[in-house]
Amino acid sequence: MYKLTVTIFFYLIIQQTKVYVHGENQLVNLFTSCDQSNSNENIYDFSSYDIQDETKINPISFEKYRGKVLLIIITATYCQYTRQYPYLNQLKAHYRSNNFEILAFPCNQFGLQEPGVTGEEILNGIRFVRREFCDFVSEKQKFVDLAxxxxxxNFPMFEKSDVNGYDERPLFTYLKSRCPSPVDEFHPWPNITYRPIRSNDLRWNFEKFLISPNGFPMKRFASKVTPMELIPHIDEAMARSTDKVSLAHQLNELLFVEENF
Structure with a gap:
């Protein structure tokens, strides 16, 4: 009996330790770096439709974003992370130049939190419904610029998309193939509305992918990472772009000098 009690005691300690360590990892490991070794395919090979384009005649090629740092984000109207919407506006405004853009894709695969059928329904839900996530500036002032x-x-939103499962969009197949998930665990099964389940699936709404100015995925962020926490990573991506432009400029100058020597 004594041995059994001791065994159970240490088993419980081990299990608690596992939970604690896993929790620590979840807090620390909020993003992963993407594989950029294969340059045969990039973000400019894909396209999508504007959220309000019900005709589905004129897809928008991501070639139009060439040279920009991009943030691709999965959104939903009725999610605890919906409160990130106004901060996405702030993030876009923070980079006033034309070298940064946010591309949002509504998704209904996680807890059925994006039930809107048309683009108009989704946009109206964000605009008028989610008032509990808003803050008052004063008692008399109305809600300002908040979901x-x-x-x-203030950034483009695209058609409602499947990001996992049999009908996932090729864009997300590509992104997931380059970027491992920053989160190990899935949400409880009733909240997952797609099949099959794969290890590199997006885990929840508001996961994010950072894309370099040359069109390759750089980092993948967990849902809980807030938009303003992305600034150092975006700055890093922009610095790389500036360094490459500067190097190209120096090479052009050297070639010019050599040709005229």
């Missing part, structure tokens, strides 16, 4: 308080994004 549910007449909120409108």
């Amino acid at each position: 549910g308080g007449n909120y409108m994004s």
Whole structure:
């Protein structure tokens, strides 16, 4: 009996330690770096439709974003992370130049949190419904620039998309193939509405992918990473772009000098 009690005691300690360590890893490992070794395919090979384009006639090629740092994000109207919407606007405004853009893709595969059928329904849900995530500036002032308080994004939003499973969009097949998931565990099964389940699936709404100016995925971020926490990573991506432009400029100058020597 004594041995059994001791065994159970140490088993419980080990299990608690595992949970604690896993929790620590979840807090620390909030993003992963992407594989950029294969340059045969990049983000410019893909396209999508504007969220309000119900005709599905004129897809938008991501070639139009060549040279920009991109943040691709999965969104939903009725999610705990919906409160990130206004901060995405702030993030876009933080980079006033034309070298940064956010591309948002609504998704209904996680807890059925994006039930809107049309683009208009989704945009109206964000604009008028999610008022509980808003803050008052004062008692008399209306909600300002916040999701549910007449909120409108200052970045492009695209058609509602499957990001996992049999009908996942090729864009997300590509992104997941280059970027491992920063989170190990999945949400409880009733909240997962797609099949099959794969190890590199997106785990929840508001996961994010950072894309370099040459069109390759750089980093993948967990849902809990807030938009403003991305600034150092975006700055890093922009610095790399600036360094490459500077190097190209120096090479051109050297060639010019050599040709005229």
